[in-house]
Structure formats: structure tokens, C-alpha cells
Amino acid sequence: MNTSMFPLLLAEHKGSFWFAEAGSTFAEETDFLFMAILWISTFFFVVVVGAMVVFAIKYRRRPGYQGDSTALHNNALEITWTVIPTLIVCWIFARGVQGYMDMVTPPSETIDINVTARKWSWSFQYPNGAESNELHLPVNKPVRLLMRSDDVLHCFFVPAFRTKADVVPGRVTTLWFQPILEGEFPLYCAEYCGDDHSIMRAKVVVHNQKSYEDELVKLNKAPDAPVAHGQQLYLRRGCKGCHSIEDGKVLIGPSFAGSWGKDVKDSISGATVKFDEQYVQESIENPQAKMRAEFAKAAQMPSYKGRFKPKEMAAITAFLKALEDGKITPEEESALPPPETPAPTGDGAAKTN
Numbered sequence: 001m002n003t004s005m006f007p008l009l010l011a012e013h014k015g016s017f018w019f020a021e022a023g024s025t026f027a028e029e030t031d032f033l034f035m036a037i038l039w040i041s042t043f044f045f046v047v048v049v050g051a052m053v054v055f056a057i058k059y060r061r062r063p064g065y066q067g068d069s070t071a072l073h074n075n076a077l078e079i080t081w082t083v084i085p086t087l088i089v090c091w092i093f094a095r096g097v098q099g100y101m102d103m104v105t106p107p108s109e110t111i112d113i114n115v116t117a118r119k120w121s122w123s124f125q126y127p128n129g130a131e132s133n134e135l136h137l138p139v140n141k142p143v144r145l146l147m148r149s150d151d152v153l154h155c156f157f158v159p160a161f162r163t164k165a166d167v168v169p170g171r172v173t174t175l176w177f178q179p180i181l182e183g184e185f186p187l188y189c190a191e192y193c194g195d196d197h198s199i200m201r202a203k204v205v206v207h208n209q210k211s212y213e214d215e216l217v218k219l220n221k222a223p224d225a226p227v228a229h230g231q232q233l234y235l236r237r238g239c240k241g242c243h244s245i246e247d248g249k250v251l252i253g254p255s256f257a258g259s260w261g262k263d264v265k266d267s268i269s270g271a272t273v274k275f276d277e278q279y280v281q282e283s284i285e286n287p288q289a290k291m292r293a294e295f296a297k298a299a300q301m302p303s304y305k306g307r308f309k310p311k312e313m314a315a316i317t318a319f320l321k322a323l324e325d326g327k328i329t330p331e332e333e334s335a336l337p338p339p340e341t342p343a344p345t346g347d348g349a350a351k352t353n
């Protein structure tokens with residue numbers, strides 16, 4: 001790929017005024033074409049507007065100056081300013097097609113990761129069955145994402161990877177790229193998807209191979225103790241995005257702190273129900289069945305029916321109960337128990353379901 005045409009404009013592997021860090025193999029071609037189009041446009045803008053200003057002044061209407069009554073025709077000029085721009089546009093099209101074909105044609109060997117977008121969180125499922133809210137990837141390996149939406153239209157956008165694709169309800173969108181830099185990169189939802197679209201952000205962490213494998217093992221390991229298991233599910237299955245576990249801190253839905261065992265007044269039936277095992281299960285599987293009046297917004301919670309196995313449902317319940325008992329303080333994922341099993345090898349077979 002020849003980028004020597006614009007050597008001063010293309011910073012190598014560093015964030016610039018125009019671009020985030022070049023984090024994937026797509027960045028070089030994308031940035032080159034962007035800068036080429038920018039400078040070609042700038043050149044013609046200056047030439048055309050400059051000539052217009054000069055002519056407007058030079059041939060302005062003034063006493064003693066008689067203009068031509070008809071415009072003159074110049075064949076050589078007409079041909080020049082038709083042929084040159086046409087050739088430039090053809091070149092831009094050819095480069096664009098080349099880059100596009102690269103972006104839509106994944107290599108035969110990829111690491112396949114399933115992505116679920118929902119209001120308002122991302123969930124990633126790895127070949128070994130692990131699941132997380134952040135996207136963990138190995139460096140210098142092609143990755144293919146199989147993306148589905150649980151509810152409305154979302155859009156997966158990682159500026160550092162120069163990659164972006166809509167996640168459309170009812171269909172699977174595939175997207176491939178190859179990270180070339182280790183580090184953390186922001187992931188955004190780039191399609192307006194409701195009130196809290198702007199908080200639908202996540203982190204992409206690009207690891208070396210060893211650290212990637214360790215991470216997957218860590219993610220896959222469910223703690224034996226139900227409370228710790230429940231906390232892990234809370235952090236990784238998207239609950240955290242809308243429900244805090246700090247007293248009085250309301251994100252989208254009610255805080256889980258100080259909820260267990262309390263009376264909840266259902267705004268639909270007017271009945272008072274207890275925040276217990278039954279209530280928790282119902283709220284997860286059918287969030288709109290009972291709602292507190294002050295959380296009309298919680299009506300936007302999607303159903304998580306079938307997403308938790310009975311053992312996981314029990315773990316979530318144990319976690320919520322432990323919160324009320326004061327046995328748990330807000331903790332980050334990094335504080336979860338370390339992995340105990342050895343790392344799996346290779347990329348493994350892709351699970352597409």
C-alpha cells in the first residue's frame with residue numbers, strides 16, 4: 001500500500017487530530033483514503049474559490065468597462081476539467097472498492113465471538129463459553145463477530161479499528177477485523193437506541209495470546225459460592241448497566257441495595273408484594289409484570305427469560321439477599337476469584353448459537 005504520497009499527513013500508529021490510534025489492519029487504508037480525499041477536495045476548493053474571487057474582482061462592473069454579451073467556449077478547457085476530475089473520481093472508487101472488499105471478506109480462519117446488543121449493554125460470548133460485558137481479543141489474530149440485537153437497532157463502532165456495523169433485530173450481522181495493537185479501546189453504540197443510548201459504551205481490551213487465554217479462563221470460571229457467582233452474573237450479564245448496588249443510587253431501574261425483603265407497591269395492580277425469590281425471578285423473566293410507579297422507565301427492560309439457568313437464578317437471588325444482609329460491598333470484576341483451571345489451547349470451535 002502506497003502512503004508515500006502524503007507522508008506528513010499520516011501519523012503511524014498514534015492518535016492524530018483526525019483519527020484514533022490505528023488499532024487494526026483496516027486503519028492504514030482507511031486513513032490513507034480519508035486523507036487523500038480531504039486533500040484533493042481542499043486543493044480543488046482553493047483553486048475554484050480562488051479563481052472565482054480573482055475573476056469577480058478583476059472583471060467587476062465598472063465605468064468604462066464593456067463585458068462580453070455571451071460566454072465564450074473553449075474546447076481544451078472543457079475537456080481538461082472534465083477528464084481530470086473523472087480520472088480522480090475513478091481512482092477514489094477503485095481504492096474504495098478495494099478497501100471495502102477487504103472489510104467484508106473475512107479470512108478463512110477467524111476467532112468467532114457472538115455479540116448481543118440490548119438496551120443498553122453489550123454482551124460477548126467466546127468460543128469456550130465465557131461471557132463478558134467488555135470485549136477481550138488477542139492481538140494480531142483475525143476476529144469475526146456474529147452480532148444480534150435483543151430489541152432495537154444498535155450499532156457496533158470501534159473508532160480505533162475503523163470498523164462499524166449496524167446490529168439489526170432479527171438478523172445476524174457479521175463483522176471481521178484484526179487488532180494490531182495491545183491496549184484498551186472504546187466501543188460505542190452509534191445508532192440512537194432510546195433514552196440511554198449514550199451510556200451504551202464498553203471497552204475493547206486487546207491482549208497478547210497468553211493474557212487473552214488467561215482472561216477467557218477467568219471469565220469462564222463460575223465461583224462455587226452462590227453469592228460470588230451471583231455477583232459475577234450481575235457484573236457480566238448486563239444487570240450492572242441499569243441497576244446499581246449502592247443505596248439510593250438510581251441508574252435506569254431501581255437500585256438493588258436495600259431491596260431484598262422489602263415491600264414493593266405494584267403500580268399496575270396496586271397490590272403490595274414482597275421483594276423475594278418469586279419476585280426476583282418474575283422481574284427477570286417478565287419485567288413488566290409488576291412495576292414500582294417511580295420506575296415507569298423500567299418498562300424498557302427486556303425479558304431475560306431463558307437466559308439464566310436455575311442454578312444461576314438461585315445465585316442471583318443469593319447475591320441480592322446478601323446485599324441486604326450487608327455481606328457485600330460494591331466490588332469490581334477484578335476482585336472476583338482468580339482462575340483455578342489451566343488455560344485452554346487454540347481458538348476452539350466457534351459456537352454460533
Ligand code: CUA
Binds near residue numbers: 118190194198
Ligand atoms: Cu444501542 Cu445506541
